[in-house]
Amino acid sequence: MSGTNTVFNSIGVVGAGQMGAGIAQVLATFGMKVILQDVQPSALNRAQQSIEKSLQKLIEKGKVTELAPVVMERIRPTTSMEELGNVQLVIEAATENIETKKRIFQQLDDVLKESAIIGTNTSSISITELASVTERPEQVIGIHFMNPVPLMKLVEVICGQLTSEPTLEQTSMLLALIEKQMIRSKDFPGFIVNRILMPMINEAIYTLYEGVGSKEDIDRGMKLGTNQPMGPLELADFIGLDTCLAIMQVLHDGLGDSKYRPCPLLKNYVAAGLLGKKVGHGFYEYPSAKASQ
Numbered sequence: 247m248s249g250t251n252t253v254f255n256s257i258g259v260v261g262a263g264q265m266g267a268g269i270a271q272v273l274a275t276f277g278m279k280v281i282l283q284d285v286q287p288s289a290l291n292r293a294q295q296s297i298e299k300s301l302q303k304l305i306e307k308g309k310v311t312e313l314a315p316v317v318m319e320r321i322r323p324t325t326s327m328e329e330l331g332n333v334q335l336v337i338e339a340a341t342e343n344i345e346t347k348k349r350i351f352q353q354l355d356d357v358l359k360e361s362a363i364i365g366t367n368t369s370s371i372s373i374t375e376l377a378s379v380t381e382r383p384e385q386v387i388g389i390h391f392m393n394p395v396p397l398m399k400l401v402e403v404i405c406g407q408l409t410s411e412p413t414l415e416q417t418s419m420l421l422a423l424i425e426k427q428m429i430r431s432k433d434f435p436g437f438i439v440n441r442i443l444m445p446m447i448n449e450a451i452y453t454l455y456e457g458v459g460s461k462e463d464i465d466r467g468m469k470l471g472t473n474q475p476m477g478p479l480e481l482a483d484f485i486g487l488d489t490c491l492a493i494m495q496v497l498h499d500g501l502g503d504s505k506y507r508p509c510p511l512l513k514n515y516v517a518a519g520l521l522g523k524k525v526g527h528g529f530y531e532y533p534s535a536k537a538s539q
């Protein structure tokens with residue numbers, strides 16, 4: 247699992263939340279140096295703790311053979327965007343908000359070398375639109391990892407209107423190196439996975455909102471009745487309710503069909519700061535997540 251690849255010796259990850267931390271961990275596990283950037287120093291601290299915890303578990307299970315400090319040593323946390331200047335690839339994994347992402351893309355376009363690729367882990371936002379704020383739209387690509395990144399095999403790859411073949415080739419090469427399975431989606435709102443998953447989660451929230459069943463019965467029904475490993479409300483908490491709402495809004499705006507309207511209960515939970523597992527409260531309570539806040 248050590249770095250055999252020179253093109254991607256050093257990779258930037260922007261946003262050190264659940265996804266950025268997971269992406270940084272996987273890249274470092276495969277021997278790559280990672281510069282992990284976030285505007286919030288507290289997010290960088292939490293990311294380091296969560297990476298260490300996840301690595302310990304994977305080491306105990308024999309899935310990672312190196313010691314945690316050896317892998318952690320490859321991840322350099324920073325709040326400075328300028329430190330990304332020399333990398334060949336940045337994977338942006340900041341909050342699912344188009345304005346935030348556009349600002350980051352503009353900053354990256356300024357600091358990165360000309361040949362560098364900007365990948366984005368967006369769950370739903372148009373790659374073409376994000377690319378349009380840069381001077382390098384042919385070097386912008388969607389690289390949509392699944393949560394939790396160290397365990398989930400799939401990565402959805404999305405080319406924007408102007409994404410070039412070499413950008414796609416380099417992305418495929420990286421994904422092969424880190425042993426992920428790739429599917430291709432066209433640049434449509436929500437791509438493939440969230441176009442299908444998120445309306446199901448939203449419908450589960452409507453089912454709760456309309457009093458059709460309790461949260462426990464909705465989740466047990468879908469787990470035992472449709473063989474899903476997690477119930478949809480539990481999964482929504484795991485993804486983050488703010489992210490779920492943002493994705494529904496992109497589907498609703500982008501596809502223009504009322505069937506994608508976000509459930510009012512989802513909007514209320516987000517407005518109340520009940521964002522799911524990452525903050526300790528969502529449809530369920532997560533005491534250990536609260537303790538690490």
Ligand code: NAD
Binds near residue numbers: 283343368393484
């Ligand atoms: P999160 O809320 O856990 O983390 C987002 C991080 O972005 C925070 O640490 C925040 O400080 C940082 N951030 C915000 N603005 C920034 C800026 N200007 N510069 C640098 N960092 C900034 O969110 P997450 O769940 O990790 O999601 C991140 C991205 O990954 C989103 O685009 C989301 O849609 C996507 N995604 C999420 C999941 C999931 O299950 N949560 C799965 C696949 C993809």
